[in-house]
Amino acid sequence: MCGIVGYVGPDSCPEILLEGLRRLEYRGYDSAGIAIFEDSATRILRSEGKLNNLSALLDEKQLSGTVGIGHTRWATHGRPTEQNAHPHKYGRATVVHNGIIENHAQLRAQLLERGHEFSSETDTEIVAHLVDESISKDATPLDAVRQALMQVEGAYAICVLVDGADDTIIVARKDAPLILGIGEGENYVASDIPAILNRTRQMVFLEDGDLAVVKAGSCRVLDLDGNTMERQSEKILWDAVMAEKGGYKHFMLKEIHEQPRAVTDTIRDRLSPAEGDAYIDGFDVDPSTLKRVVIVACGTSYHAAIVGKFLVEGMARIPVEVDLASEYRYRDPLVDEGDLLVTISQSGETADTLAAMREAKKKGARVLSICNVVGSTIARESDGVLYTHAGPEIGVASTKAFTTQLSALVLLGIHLGRRTGKLSGDDARELIHDLLQIPEQMKEVLDHSASINVIARRYANARDFLYLGRGINYPIALEGALKLKEISYIHAEGYAAGEMKHGPIALIDEDLPVVVIAPLGSGYEKIINNLTEVRAREGMVIAVASRGDPDIGEIVDDVIQIPHIRPELQPLLTVLPLQMLAYRVADIRGTDVDQPRNLAKSVTVE
Numbered sequence: 001m002c003g004i005v006g007y008v009g010p011d012s013c014p015e016i017l018l019e020g021l022r023r024l025e026y027r028g029y030d031s032a033g034i035a036i037f038e039d040s041a042t043r044i045l046r047s048e049g050k051l052n053n054l055s056a057l058l059d060e061k062q063l064s065g066t067v068g069i070g071h072t073r074w075a076t077h078g079r080p081t082e083q084n085a086h087p088h089k090y091g092r093a094t095v096v097h098n099g100i101i102e103n104h105a106q107l108r109a110q111l112l113e114r115g116h117e118f119s120s121e122t123d124t125e126i127v128a129h130l131v132d133e134s135i136s137k138d139a140t141p142l143d144a145v146r147q148a149l150m151q152v153e154g155a156y157a158i159c160v161l162v163d164g165a166d167d168t169i170i171v172a173r174k175d176a177p178l179i180l181g182i183g184e185g186e187n188y189v190a191s192d193i194p195a196i197l198n199r200t201r202q203m204v205f206l207e208d209g210d211l212a213v214v215k216a217g218s219c220r221v222l223d224l225d226g227n228t229m230e231r232q233s234e235k236i237l238w239d240a241v242m243a244e245k246g247g248y249k250h251f252m253l254k255e256i257h258e259q260p261r262a263v264t265d266t267i268r269d270r271l272s273p274a275e276g277d278a279y280i281d282g283f284d285v286d287p288s289t290l291k292r293v294v295i296v297a298c299g300t301s302y303h304a305a306i307v308g309k310f311l312v313e314g315m316a317r318i319p320v321e322v323d324l325a326s327e328y329r330y331r332d333p334l335v336d337e338g339d340l341l342v343t344i345s346q347s348g349e350t351a352d353t354l355a356a357m358r359e360a361k362k363k364g365a366r367v368l369s370i371c372n373v374v375g376s377t378i379a380r381e382s383d384g385v386l387y388t389h390a391g392p393e394i395g396v397a398s399t400k401a402f403t404t405q406l407s408a409l410v411l412l413g414i415h416l417g418r419r420t421g422k423l424s425g426d427d428a429r430e431l432i433h434d435l436l437q438i439p440e441q442m443k444e445v446l447d448h449s450a451s452i453n454v455i456a457r458r459y460a461n462a463r464d465f466l467y468l469g470r471g472i473n474y475p476i477a478l479e480g481a482l483k484l485k486e487i488s489y490i491h492a493e494g495y496a497a498g499e500m501k502h503g504p505i506a507l508i509d510e511d512l513p514v515v516v517i518a519p520l521g522s523g524y525e526k527i528i529n530n531l532t533e534v535r536a537r538e539g540m541v542i543a544v545a546s547r548g549d550p551d552i553g554e555i556v557d558d559v560i561q562i563p564h565i566r567p568e569l570q571p572l573l574t575v576l577p578l579q580m581l582a583y584r585v586a587d588i589r590g591t592d593v594d595q596p597r598n599l600a601k602s603v604t605v606e
Ligand code: AGP
Pocket: 298, 299, 300, 301, 344, 345, 346, 347, 348, 349, 350, 353, 396, 397, 398, 399, 486, 600, 601, 602, 603
């Protein structure tokens, strides 16, 4: 999964492209390159590794030109080398690409038979060959790109420069994100909003199958057959600073502290405390026909889905199934008329979740997506979208998107519960009252997180961690473990506490820190039994506990207190200390917190 940016206008663009790529580096960062039209020739610079290498090369080579494209890579086909870095040029065509050309092997074989020679291992280079081949048959640059894409199968967001057409970038998308940025006498292309947010707020979200001819004064959108397509531009309200670190050491830390605001924005104007109800704009369900809810997602979003099961079953008394999208899509799932499929995705571009959604839609399910990116593919292909308003999430390890997903699921539980009649108006009003306190309570937990630094220093060199939780906090144990794994590279496992004695208890000794989520409420006694079993085997226990719990301090090594709240809302608070613990441990270990190794922010490949 890569990042793409492009510019056509009066300004010298090498720096504009580089700045755009810097803001896209969270999407992929193993190599990068730019191509600029200079004196009617296409000049290309590429480098392996982080963007600083390309920046150094640019300082040395001093390119100038007002039309160009750029790319930051996350390798899928071909090792992360300069040779495989984008842009790829063949003959008169230069291409940058995000996605996967699934029939690249066949196309490469056919081109080799026709005497072509390849200079990289990538699937992308094929597009340059196909475009140049059409150009040599006198096709116009636009027709050449269309003819090339008609032969390509798979996912792509591409930008193409053609020698001689040096005032134009031709772009296209299918199953990979691409947006146009509309300026005054200049225009932009980008994989994601932050890349160009400092230059324009007017964005056009291209649809699957769209191509666009981008010039300084115009953007013409058309489909693969050449028919003109109308696309509305949208004003993005995010400010550029939101995309910057706001003074924090890492985006992740900034985003952890943004959670009170993000949850407020997500529940804002969707709740009616008076009527005791929650609204999902532009989406309604008929409770009489709604038989089952199926929630599919990946990674952190999947952990939110498990919490969603507790919330929707608890409030609406409708059976809820939760599935990993990568499993669901290939399981030939049973889908009935009365099924509501809920997809959860921060990016709205995760390939497995998108494919699972398409599979269920094909079988007749209605789809509601809980998504953070306006105009993303999952959002646009859903019957309804409950947008989380986390704002841009740059840190690869998801934090604020997670808690906004949890709040969206509380809204969904109330919405369905009121419509099935299983949640009374009074209960809903009480729940809404407590939900509206959450942002303040989150702030409290985050403002009192200094004690976590001490705990982090004590366990930063541990080889393994075990996380335990029960009921609605079991998925929070999974999430805490995932956060630590992702950014500190320490092996960590989240487990249902009741399952511990069926195996993982064998792991416990004086070297294993065990994080136990033990707030007061249902299952409290049981979880205390579990942590006593850990203590009996010299395990070191860090407990996330309710303020005012008189006993827990006596029986554990470290306590992290959170305000005492009702079980349905506990995950919104119990996860915060776990995010912070993972962050502090990783920061002490000096890992690349915002761009951990081997990971990418949104996984648009299988
Ligand atoms: C979480 O920190 C990771 N970035 C990853 O597990 C992520 O949750 C997963 O890839 C799903 O992404 P999505 O929410 O954008 O679909």
